[in-house]
Amino acid sequence: MSERLVVIGADAAGMSAASQARRRRGPEDLSIVAFERGRHTSYAACGIPYFIGGLIKPVERLVARSPEVFARSFAIDVHLRHQVEHIDLHRRTVLARDLDTGTEVVEPFDQLMVATGATPRRPPLPGADATGIFGVQTLDDAIALAQFMEAQSPTRAVIVGGGYIGLEMAEALLMRGLDVSLVDSGQEPMATLDPDMGSMVADALRDKGVTLHMTERAEGFTTRNGRVSAVAVAGEELPADLVILGLGVRPASGLAEAAGIATGPTGGIVVDRRMRTSADGVWSAGDCVENFHLVSRGPVALALGTHANKQGRVAGINLGGGYATFPGVLGTAISKICSVEVARTGLTEAQAGQAGFSHLAISVDSTTRAGYYPDTAPIRVKLVAERRTGVLLGAQIVGEEGAGKRIDVLACALASSMTVEELSGLDLSYAPPFAPVWDPVLIAARKAAEAVDSGGG
Amino acid sequence: MSERLVVIGADAAGMSAASQARRRRGPEDLSIVAFERGRHTSYAACGIPYFIGGLIKPVERLVARSPEVFARSFAIDVHLRHQVEHIDLHRRTVLARDLDTGTEVVEPFDQLMVATGATPRRPPLPGADATGIFGVQTLDDAIALAQFMEAQSPTRAVIVGGGYIGLEMAEALLMRGLDVSLVDSGQEPMATLDPDMGSMVADALRDKGVTLHMTERAEGFTTRNGRVSAVAVAGEELPADLVILGLGVRPASGLAEAAGIATGPTGGIVVDRRMRTSADGVWSAGDCVENFHLVSRGPVALALGTHANKQGRVAGINLGGGYATFPGVLGTAISKICSVEVARTGLTEAQAGQAGFSHLAISVDSTTRAGYYPDTAPIRVKLVAERRTGVLLGAQIVGEEGAGKRIDVLACALASSMTVEELSGLDLSYAPPFAPVWDPVLIAARKAAEAVDSGGG
Known part of the structure; x- marks a missing residue:
């Protein structure tokens, strides 16, 4: 008998699921309807800063x-x-509203795919709705920002929030010739790094001409004729004709929660490894779900396009009658800010402490290529390991061209619960254009193994 | 009581061992004498093509x-x-000859470090000793070649042997403006790759202007006044005023073998994981030893600077009274030939067959960065996996900038005996300047897992 699949959210997770389901079940077997709040499907949100x-x-x-x-x-x-x-699990229908006409439609489903994504945090501050203040979460946001820049030629931008998106937007606006200031409540930008690594990112940003206002918060926005003209920070007014909000996101799980679908401590929808929610025939994937962290073994909310694609695919295979699993996450992330590459995976020192590990950490400075090879560039690798066992808990890298992607070796080592001693013995590739004879990852592993061995760190 | 360490061969392996031993034992506790046939110590032979x-x-x-x-x-x-x-294990002495004066010296030892390296294969062909025919194994070789090029300004080079060194020398000579031909007995260059991947390297070489003579062998050298003027290949004369021999090397284990130290089926000196030979107090490391291959679980000879450094360090720590082990090799290698990056690890299809595995192989073509990101470049990833278990057996990568170093993730996965299914679930880093949303490694792993699942491939 033919079934009906309804997909809520037609971006990476939802449409990966829909496509995979379709590959396994033809239209005569499964009808698929998707509802999308925005004007676009399946786009690369991570590409917005480069646009x-x-x-x-x-x-x-x-x-x-x-x-x-x-x-x-x-x-x-x-x-x-x-x-x-509205999702009605009893009648197995969803209620959708056409945002242009106001018309409502009730759509029945047998299988439901919830891919509602994430909601950007917006500060509840005076003036936060003024013209010239932008989030950059959706393609619609990006198009609106591009149109604003075209029409208004802003010259002074303030970025509120120094995470990946904030910093990538800082680079983008520098490339467009704007004066850029960054406001962030932390000691250093990139709160997903330990401060010693974050400070290298701060130095790089200052080098590129970004003015940093660290350990400060935006307290309000001054507007003139409905347009932003300044950001209030610690009693000071930072002039701005463009403000970018990069304060992070939280899982958009309210719709599912209201329907009685379980959510977890992070606010994300609870799913199993096949991306099944607590409700029969209801699946979820992407920024709206709660992830299992493979190192802390606890729940974590992480909004990343790569997880959305993978989880959507897993959900689609399963609801198409196949078998696939999503094993969990390590919080691996990478970013390029001007010439600086920043990457991390697993737990930082702070996260390792929170997760109850007794840990040690070491950092090494090396080069991306042989020291004598042209264009060799600096790289710092930091490793966090469990104190007694030497099991790798996390890694962070800051460096220049060729540095960042080395994080993947460390992600692989984390997934295998490798010790730093085992890591130091890996047969990694070497040739002068690619690495020193001891790859920086191996040097770091060796130092960490020595620290474990001596009981210190 | 003070001991005496004698080191035979003062390059990467020997001097890593000596330095590590010294760090743990001062001169009053351990005297160290090293004998080196050449004129240099501890140099980066891998850097020779770039010099x-x-x-x-x-x-x-x-x-x-x-x-x-x-x-x-x-x-x-x-x-x-x-x-x-000569090594006399009974009297515990070595006999060394001064190559300049002919003087002989007998040096006693308590501990002996054998780091005799490798001997380049030279074809037993008429004219092989002519001026203008060079190996490029040692720094002395490189200096002699550079002096010859300076003095004679050769314009037509023939490279005999299409392995890493041969191809890196092809690039070097192209950069110096020479016409370059390559003679190799295989179907495709890079015998350490499967032919389907090697053919991509062949295409790249032809693109750069190298003339390939595949499935052919050098049969002799024509000389004029003691200088090479042509290479005879399949009855044809390839004009050449410079010939580079890149026919590979074999372990230089003759000296040790003559002393009664055990060598294995590959001709390399047999060592355990602490780099101890069969003789008490005799250690060995580097190109002269036989390695344990972590996938085939058999012996293999591999001449690589990175192993020499690591093994030398392990030997030095152990003979200094510490504890360190060298776990074995995967045959990981990487090379850049003009704009093309080539990398491999583990077993090729041919090697998997020889090792007795029933295997399948898949290849995928993707890009090094997001498809829409500037300077995204092609990459092909090939994986070899065991047919029933899906355990990864090997990987090969050919691509452009940013492709090659991805081999390290696969080396890490091999070291953990990961299945391609597990590999496909890795949380690898993603951002548009670094990878498509599905990293090429993950796409390949996914396809391989599907092939394993369907029993095919």
Whole structure:
């Protein structure tokens, strides 16, 4: 008998699931309808800073698949600008509202895919709705920002929040010739790094001309004729004709929670390794779910496009009748800010402490290529390991060209619960254009193993 | 009571061992004497092609530590141009000959470190000793080649042997403006890759202007006044005023073998994980030893600077009274030939068959960065996995900038005996400047896991 799949949210997670389900079940077996609040499907949100910076144009290059492609090649019916307002698990229907006409539609489902993504944190501050203040979460946000920049030619930008998106936007706006200031409540930018590594990022930002206002918070926005003109910070007014909010996101799980679907301590929807929620026939994936952290073995909320794609695929295979699992996350992340590459995986020192580990940490400075090879660049590798066992708990890298992607070796080692001693024995590749004869990862592992061996660190 | 350590061979393995031993035992406890046949200590042989290509100068930049540094900072007495001719295990002495004066010296030892390296294969062909025919194994070789190029300005080079060194020398000579031909007996260059991957390297070489003579062998050298003028290949004469021999090396284990120290089926000196030979108080490391291959679980000869450094360090720690082990090798290797990056680890299809595995192989073509990001480059990843278990057996990568170093993730996965399914679930880093949302390694792992699952491949 034919089944009906309804997908809420037609971006990475939702449409990966829909496509995979379609591959395994034809239209006669499974009808698929998707509701999307925005104007676009399946786009690369992570590409937004590069679109704003002018590296990528037109904006359509960020769209992997349009609704037309989904209709034509996948027989998937996407309704754009439709917000789902209610899930009725008993009647097995969703209620969606057309954001342009106000019309409501009730859609029945047998299987439901919840891919509602994340909600950006916005400060509840006076003036926060003024023209010139932008989030950069969705492609619609990005297009609005690009149009504003085109029409208004802003010259002074303040970025509120020094996470990945904030810093990538700082680079983008520098490339566009703006004066850029950054306001962040932490000691150093990049709260997902330990401060000693974050301070290297801060130095790099200052080098590139970004003015940092650390350990400070935006307290309000001064507006003039409805447009932002300054950001209030510690009693000071930072002039700004453009403000970017990069304060992070939280799982958009309210709709599911209201329907009685379980959410966890992080606020994300609880899923098992096959991406099943607590409700029968209801699946979830992407920024709205709670993840299992493979090192802390606890729940974590992490909004990353790569997880959304993988989890969506897993959900789609399973609801298409196959078998696939998503094993969990390590919090691996990488970013390029001007010439600086920043990467991390697993637990920081602070996170290791919170997770109850007795840990030690070591850092080494080396080069990305042989010391004598042209264009060799600095790299610092920091490792966190459990004190007695030497099991690797986390890693952070800050460096220049060629530094960042080395984090993947450490992610692989974490996934295998390798000790730093085992890590130090890995047969990693060496040739002068690629590494010193001792790869920086191996030097760091060796030092960490020595520290474990001596009981110190 | 004070002991005497004699080191035979003062390059990477020997001097790593000597330095580590010295760190743990002062000169009053351990005297250290090293004999070196050449004129240099502890140099980066892997850097030779870049010195010849003109990227690195002067040649001294390739020397990590000179004999003066060893004498001054380590109290290690290095005798250059001294060839050890005999080891007497009973009397515990070595006999060394001064290559310049012919004088012989007998040196007693308590501990002996054998780091005799490898011997390049030279074809037993007419004319092989002519001027203009060079190996590029030692720094002395490189200096002689550089002097020849300076004095004679050769314009047509033939490279005999298409392994890493041969191809890196092809790039170097192209950079110096020479016409370059390559003669190799295989179907494709890079015999350490499967032919389907090697053919990509062949295409790249042809693109750069190298003339390939595949499935052919050098049959002799035509000389004129003692200088090479052509290479005979399949009845044809390839004009050449410079010939580079890159036919590989074999372990230089003859001296040890003559003394009664055990060698294995590969011809290398047999060592345990602490780098102890079969003879009490005799250690060995580097190109002269036989390695344990972690995937095939059999012996293998592999001449690589990175192993020499690591093994030398392990030997030195142990003979200094500490504890360290060298776990074995995966045959990981990487090379850059003009813009093409080539890397491999573990077993090729052919090697997997030889090792008795029933295997499958898949290849995927992807890009090094997000498809929409500037300077994204092609990458092909090939994986070999055991047919029933899905355990990863090996990997090969050919691509452009940013492709090659991804091999390290696969080396880490091999060291953990990961399945391709587990590999496909790794939390690898993603941001548009570094990878597509599905890293090529993950796409390949996914396809391989699907092939394992379907029993095919």
